[in-house]
Amino acid sequence: MESLQILYIVLAAVGMLFLMISIFTGGEADLDLNVGDADFDVSDAESGSDSVAIFSIRTLSTFLLGFGIAGWTVMRGDGGVFAQLLAGFGAGLAISFLYFLVMKGMYAMQGSSMATTKDLIGKQGTITIPTTKTGIAQVRLATVSGNSEYTCKEVKGRKLKQNDTVTVITADMGIGTLVVEKV
Numbered sequence: 348m349e350s351l352q353i354l355y356i357v358l359a360a361v362g363m364l365f366l367m368i369s370i371f372t373g374g375e376a377d378l379d380l381n382v383g384d385a386d387f388d389v390s391d392a393e394s395g396s397d398s399v400a401i402f403s404i405r406t407l408s409t410f411l412l413g414f415g416i417a418g419w420t421v422m423r424g425d426g427g428v429f430a431q432l433l434a435g436f437g438a439g440l441a442i443s444f445l446y447f448l449v450m451k452g453m454y455a456m457q458g459s460s461m462a463t464t465k466d467l468i469g470k471q472g473t474i475t476i477p478t479t480k481t482g483i484a485q486v487r488l489a490t491v492s493g494n495s496e497y498t499c500k501e502v503k504g505r506k507l508k509q510n511d512t513v514t515v516i517t518a519d520m521g522i523g524t525l526v527v528e529k530v
Contacts (some may be wrong), residue, residue, distance in 0.1 A: 350459040351422060351431065359415025366408035399450040406443050413442035440511075462490040467497075467525060474511040486513055486527060499525040 400406065417438030421431045467488060475496060476485035484507045485497045501507055502516050513527035 349422075351428065352419060355419035355422065355431075357415070358411050359419065362408045362411030362415060364414060365404055369404045369408065390422045397438075399447060399454055401447060406447055409446045410439040410443040412439075414439035441456060449517060462488075462492070463502070464493060465500075465526075466490070467515045470515050470528065472513055472515065472527070474507045474509055474513060477508050478506045484527075486515075486525065488515070497525050498523070499527045502526050502528045505529055 405446070414435040418431045418435030421434040424511070426434070467490070468487050472488035473484040474484050477486045478484045478501070482504065483501050484499050484501070485496055487494050487496050498516075499507075500522075501513070507513065507527075507529060510528045514530055516528050517528045518525050
């Protein structure tokens, strides 16, 4: 077996191995691979981020897989070394780019039921717990995930009673509460 053939098979196998590990473990994997004198230790190789990246383990794995398979295929078809490298590089780029586009599209379709401060501004809610001695109350607001309760304070410092109707003005991130105004 030629050394290039072994290289293409190893590249495809490593690409497939890393791709399978990242798919089945969610990217959180430890791997210690010894090949001859080379020692590869991958620990927590991919962060648990909620988006796709060009240089992620999965994207690089698809590149290696495509490179190895295309290079081996051209070599088996009696193509020269330059043709093998060109086909491998081209197929690796094409497959990893296609993977990137598909994953980017899938991540774009994700929905979130978490209400952000921006989503709450202008909404009206009902006070569920009246203003305490510290000036903090609790308001119930209708959000995309149902009714949610948040701590709040009145913009002018007025006391809020249970069942008062308020409008969210903004959020005070210093104390982590919504700033509301009594209607």
